[in-house]
Amino acid sequence: MRATAFASLAAFALSYLGVWLFSLRRAPGLPGQPARPSLPALFTGLITNFFDTLGIGSFATTTAIFKLTRMVPDQLIPGTLNAGHTLPTIFQAFIYIAAIQVDPATLLVMIAGAVAGAWFGAGWVARLPKRSVQLGVAAALLVACAVMLMREFGLFPPGGDAVGLQGPALLLAAAANAIFAAISTLGIGFYAPCMTLVSLLGMNPVTAFPIMMGSSAFLMPVASARFVLRGAYSATAALGLAIGGMAGVPVAAFIVKSLPLTQVRWLVMAVILYTAAAMLRSARKGPNADQENHGV
Numbered sequence: 334m335r336a337t338a339f340a341s342l343a344a345f346a347l348s349y350l351g352v353w354l355f356s357l358r359r360a361p362g363l364p365g366q367p368a369r370p371s372l373p374a375l376f377t378g379l380i381t382n383f384f385d386t387l388g389i390g391s392f393a394t395t396t397a398i399f400k401l402t403r404m405v406p407d408q409l410i411p412g413t414l415n416a417g418h419t420l421p422t423i424f425q426a427f428i429y430i431a432a433i434q435v436d437p438a439t440l441l442v443m444i445a446g447a448v449a450g451a452w453f454g455a456g457w458v459a460r461l462p463k464r465s466v467q468l469g470v471a472a473a474l475l476v477a478c479a480v481m482l483m484r485e486f487g488l489f490p491p492g493g494d495a496v497g498l499q500g501p502a503l504l505l506a507a508a509a510n511a512i513f514a515a516i517s518t519l520g521i522g523f524y525a526p527c528m529t530l531v532s533l534l535g536m537n538p539v540t541a542f543p544i545m546m547g548s549s550a551f552l553m554p555v556a557s558a559r560f561v562l563r564g565a566y567s568a569t570a571a572l573g574l575a576i577g578g579m580a581g582v583p584v585a586a587f588i589v590k591s592l593p594l595t596q597v598r599w600l601v602m603a604v605i606l607y608t609a610a611a612m613l614r615s616a617r618k619g620p621n622a623d624q625e626n627h628g629v
Contacts, residue, residue, distance in 0.1 A: 338430055338440070342550055346423045349554035353416065356561040357568055373404060374417075374573020382421040382578035384597070386428075386585035390524060391418050392517075393477040394601055395574065396470060397608040405567045407615055408466045412557075412566030415455065415518060417574025419553040424582045426550035429543045436497020439506070443544050444551050446507030447514040447523075451552035454515030455559040467616035473516075474609035478602050480526075485598060493535035502534050514552045523549050 357368055377398050385391035392414050399405040405413050430440075498506055509530050517523045527548065528541035560566045 335430060338437075338547065339427060342423055342426055342430075342547075345551055345554045346420060349419055349558055352558045353561055356564070357572075368568035368572060370573035370576055371404075371569050372573075373402060374570040375577040376573075377404075377570075378417060378421070378574035378577025378579075379581040380577075381574070381581070382418070382425075383581035383585045383589075385418075385421070386425055386582050387589070387591065388524075389597065389601060390477065390481075391421075391578075393474055393605050396474060397601075397604045399570070400608045400611050401604070405570050407470070407612065408462075409565060409567045410470055411466060411518060412560030412563075413571045413574070415553055415557040416561050416566045416568075417571035418578060419557045420575045421578030421582050422546065422553055423550040424579060425586070426543070426546040428582075428586050429546045433539055433543045434496055435540045435543045439497040439503060440544060440547055442503055442507045443510045444548050446510040447548035447552040448555050450511030450514030451518060451556040452559070454518040455556035457515070457518075464616050467612050471609045471612040471616065474605050474612065478605045478609070481598055481602050481605075485595070493532075493537065495534075495536045496540055498534055498536065506530060506534060510548060514548065514556075517549075517552070518556045523552075 377395060381391040381395045381398070384394065395414055395418070396410055399410055399413070400407070510527065513523055513526045513530075524541065524545045527545040528538055531541050531544060532538050561568075561571075
């Protein structure tokens with residue numbers, strides 16, 4: 334089963350890479366030349382995927398950096414997050430599926446649900462007007478902050494010892510994963526709701542890592558392909574996230590492995606709250622706010 338999962342992951346990664354390279358021919362940049370990653374985006378990808386591999390998450394932190402530095406227009410943030418973090422997430426999935434035991438059927442069914450949800454969610458998000466995206470991203474950031482607070486105060490369900498699900502519980506998990514995946518295309522992240530779900534259903538919370546990373550690794554190429562084909566992302570920033578992230582993942586997984594992250598989480602929560610407030614302020618200012626912020 335793991336060999337099949339790895340082969341499928343490789344196929345999804347190569348397919349997405351092909352779609353992305355094709356789309357880059359039409360990306361913003363010099364006429365007839367592909368977009369190039371910026372140095373700030375490379376550094377952002379390195380740092381956010383480093384901490385993502387250690388359990389902090391990458392979507393909320395990247396959104397905060399984008400908003401604070403005005404690197405990406407607000408309406409392009411969801412597409413840029415998905416497009417840029419896809420390849421590093423697939424890399425993480427290889428690591429976690431190899432390292433942590435989970436029932437193969439449970440993994441497969443939950444991944445299938447996530448892919449279906451991502452397809453519909455990305456198509457919906459890519460068509461949203463800028464103000465709706467700003468409000469949605471702000472809400473996603475607030476939810477992410479609330480989840481991090483729950484984690485710090487030990488409010489997640491304790492879970493059980495099971496490594497798989499069967500029957501109605503498995504169907505419920507697949508349906509919930511589809512909903513989580515659809516919402517995640519806005520930038521809310523996938524790990525926290527997935528870990529809560531498997532814990533509530535009596536599974537070992539550790540199994541959330543291969544399920545979440547495996548689901549993300551399969552859903553993100555599907556969602557990201559829709560964003561890049563519609564041009565609803567920043568190619569320069571997404572390339573930076575991808576290239577920097579592919580360097581950050583192995584550093585965290587194989588060299589650092591673990592860090593005392595409590596202080597980092599509190600700092601991240603403070604930045605996320607500030608970013609959510611800034612996003613809401615931009616939405617309140619109206620359609621010209623983002624143009625003013627980005628010098629358009």
